[in-house]
Amino acid sequence: MTQLHADDLTLAYERRVVAEDLSVEIPDESFTVIVGPNACGKSTLLRALARLLRPRDGTVYLDGAPISALPPKRLARRLGLLPQSPLTPEGITVADLVARGRYPHQGLLRQWSREDETAVADALAAVGVADLADRVVDELSGGQRQRVWLALVLAQETGVMLLDEPTTYLDIAHQIEVLDLCARLHEEGRTLVAVLHDLNHACRYATHLIAMRGGEVLAAGPPAEIVTADLVERVFGLPCRVVPCPETATPMVVPADRRRARALTADTL
Amino acid sequence: MLPLASRRPEPPAGADGARGAGALRSGRRARLGWIALLTVLLLLTVVASLAIGAEHVAFGRVLPGVFSPDPGSRDELIVHELRLPRTLLGVAVGAALGLAGAVMQALTRNPLAEPGLLGVNGGAALAVVVVIGTVRADDALVYVWAAFVGAAGAAALVYAIGARGRGGASPARLVLAGAAVNAVFSALTAGLMLLSPRSFNGFRFWQVGSLGGREMSILPRVLPFVLAGTVLALLLARPLNALAMGDEAGRALGSRPGRTRALGAVAVVVLCGSATAAAGPIAFLGLAVPFIVRTLAGPDQRLVLPYSLLLAPVLLLGADIVGRVVTPGELETGIVTAFLGAPLFAVMVRRGRTRDL
Numbered sequence A: 001m002t003q004l005h006a007d008d009l010t011l012a013y014e015r016r017v018v019a020e021d022l023s024v025e026i027p028d029e030s031f032t033v034i035v036g037p038n039a040c041g042k043s044t045l046l047r048a049l050a051r052l053l054r055p056r057d058g059t060v061y062l063d064g065a066p067i068s069a070l071p072p073k074r075l076a077r078r079l080g081l082l083p084q085s086p087l088t089p090e091g092i093t094v095a096d097l098v099a100r101g102r103y104p105h106q107g108l109l110r111q112w113s114r115e116d117e118t119a120v121a122d123a124l125a126a127v128g129v130a131d132l133a134d135r136v137v138d139e140l141s142g143g144q145r146q147r148v149w150l151a152l153v154l155a156q157e158t159g160v161m162l163l164d165e166p167t168t169y170l171d172i173a174h175q176i177e178v179l180d181l182c183a184r185l186h187e188e189g190r191t192l193v194a195v196l197h198d199l200n201h202a203c204r205y206a207t208h209l210i211a212m213r214g215g216e217v218l219a220a221g222p223p224a225e226i227v228t229a230d231l232v233e234r235v236f237g238l239p240c241r242v243v244p245c246p247e248t249a250t251p252m253v254v255p256a257d258r259r260r261a262r263a264l265t266a267d268t269l
Numbered sequence B: 001m002l003p004l005a006s007r008r009p010e011p012p013a014g015a016d017g018a019r020g021a022g023a024l025r026s027g028r029r030a031r032l033g034w035i036a037l038l039t040v041l042l043l044l045t046v047v048a049s050l051a052i053g054a055e056h057v058a059f060g061r062v063l064p065g066v067f068s069p070d071p072g073s074r075d076e077l078i079v080h081e082l083r084l085p086r087t088l089l090g091v092a093v094g095a096a097l098g099l100a101g102a103v104m105q106a107l108t109r110n111p112l113a114e115p116g117l118l119g120v121n122g123g124a125a126l127a128v129v130v131v132i133g134t135v136r137a138d139d140a141l142v143y144v145w146a147a148f149v150g151a152a153g154a155a156a157l158v159y160a161i162g163a164r165g166r167g168g169a170s171p172a173r174l175v176l177a178g179a180a181v182n183a184v185f186s187a188l189t190a191g192l193m194l195l196s197p198r199s200f201n202g203f204r205f206w207q208v209g210s211l212g213g214r215e216m217s218i219l220p221r222v223l224p225f226v227l228a229g230t231v232l233a234l235l236l237a238r239p240l241n242a243l244a245m246g247d248e249a250g251r252a253l254g255s256r257p258g259r260t261r262a263l264g265a266v267a268v269v270v271l272c273g274s275a276t277a278a279a280g281p282i283a284f285l286g287l288a289v290p291f292i293v294r295t296l297a298g299p300d301q302r303l304v305l306p307y308s309l310l311l312a313p314v315l316l317l318g319a320d321i322v323g324r325v326v327t328p329g330e331l332e333t334g335i336v337t338a339f340l341g342a343p344l345f346a347v348m349v350r351r352g353r354t355r356d357l
């Protein structure tokens, strides 16, 4: 059994049942990427793994114990989450926002400490925003803001990091930068779980891929073993070709040109 | 330990070139400086409140009047019997309302949430008036508890109305619900007072709050509650910070938004109930003070809460002094705060500094 796994989850909001009998395993020290169409339940699964959503049925285990039994701060020292759309308090500076990642390490009797200070400084430096430390977060670009939020989760110093679409809002260069950063965090021994929409990025960076559709896992495994044209068609309903990436030899998904197909059928009529 | 004692990170090495206004306002020295400045300001206001009033009192009589009044000196008696209790009441009521406003705004993530505007103080006043009109208790403590019940009921009612329907409790909806509930409460309060004018003896402060003309036996009754509410509110500074990033991010950091909201609501009810039992419903103080403090110090509740605690009595006593001197017979403190606070409210609404929940 892996450190983090979920057994037979039924995930539901008040009325809408999002997933039933959903089981996932996050391999230890993996960089796991979850892909799937909009509204298939990726964020919902992350919420359940982070105990933000209580499963209607089933259990999430961390280090062999059900996470529902852990005190909140203890859980938050083991597992961090970057939500898909967090709120930025108005007028907060970058350093102050990142410092809030230290919350689970503090308490009434344990206020700000040297370790907190180093953790925040390291996190700022790791995502390359140290020179923005005194800027107001509201006044940053979307990409800068995304990296600041990553720094907050980093400052939390957890062994497991769950990232919901960490590359949205970023230009291609910054997407790669953030993914390289994630890869580095992963190499340093952390377990990462990220939701990504770009399949080529997912295939390039993931050591373990989970493909979801309609609240079900259709396939899970190393991208090179599971990503086929057939799988992409089943998950996204998108006809495509899968070719080796010329740069990394990982699978690369090239959507079929449906315009040409349409033009051809139009000609034959 | 109070959150005051906590520290924040220095900017990391290499960030020196970027030390801007943020670093200045987050430095520890700057923070102690603010605390010192606000404390001095409060002391000066207290002295002014003892020295200035409708009756002229020689300044040299103020200090003896506070500590050892000479029964033969009219000036010293005025200071000791009238102005000292009134000033102490102003400090307690101001601190309670400023802090309650700051906590409410943090809880609802709504800069317009304010005990006066949202009807919490109005509910407390109505409950007190009902109790005065029906049971006529001898012990002022009964009124304090009535005020708690009224404040809690009003808060629950406004929240229930504001959160109904699609979209939940957005800032605008909460304020609208609060205004409506508050209007009903003050109409009921006025009606009850008309029904039994003798029980109220011309005390208008149950409609518009005032520091003047109050029985001073109320102060020792509310003081323990104000202190308890203050300690609870200050202890919530860090959980409120975690809540500011949304419930999801807050819970992912190990905070408990549900518990923070419940404890915060208790603090607000205790603070607003005490303040209203002591001085009647006073509006706008809880709006203006946290707004000014956030503008100066940013959104960190470990600063916003203590600064609000110190600044609010300065403004309330200031308003009270203004009310004493502008008209021959005094102007109710609550009217002065409304006069100064309403324009600020308009500015805040126009600036659109409200974010939906």
Ligand SMILES: Nc1ncnc2c1ncn2[C@@H]1O[C@H](COP(=O)(O)OP(=O)(O)OP(=O)(O)O)[C@@H](O)[C@H]1O
Residues within 6 Å of the ligand: A013, A014, A016, A018, A036, A037, A038, A039, A040, A041, A042, A043, A044, A045, A084
């Ligand atoms: N708070 C909520 N209350 C009710 N239903 C919700 C809530 N959040 C999500 N849902 C519903 O649950 C389903 C799964 O949503 P989820 O956010 O997990 O999708 P997702 O895979 O993350 O999609 P996306 O790629 O768009 O982020 C959707 O049908 C969505 O409408």
Ligand SMILES: [Mg+2]
Residues within 6 Å of the ligand: A042, A043, A044, A084, A164
């Ligand atoms: Mg999502």
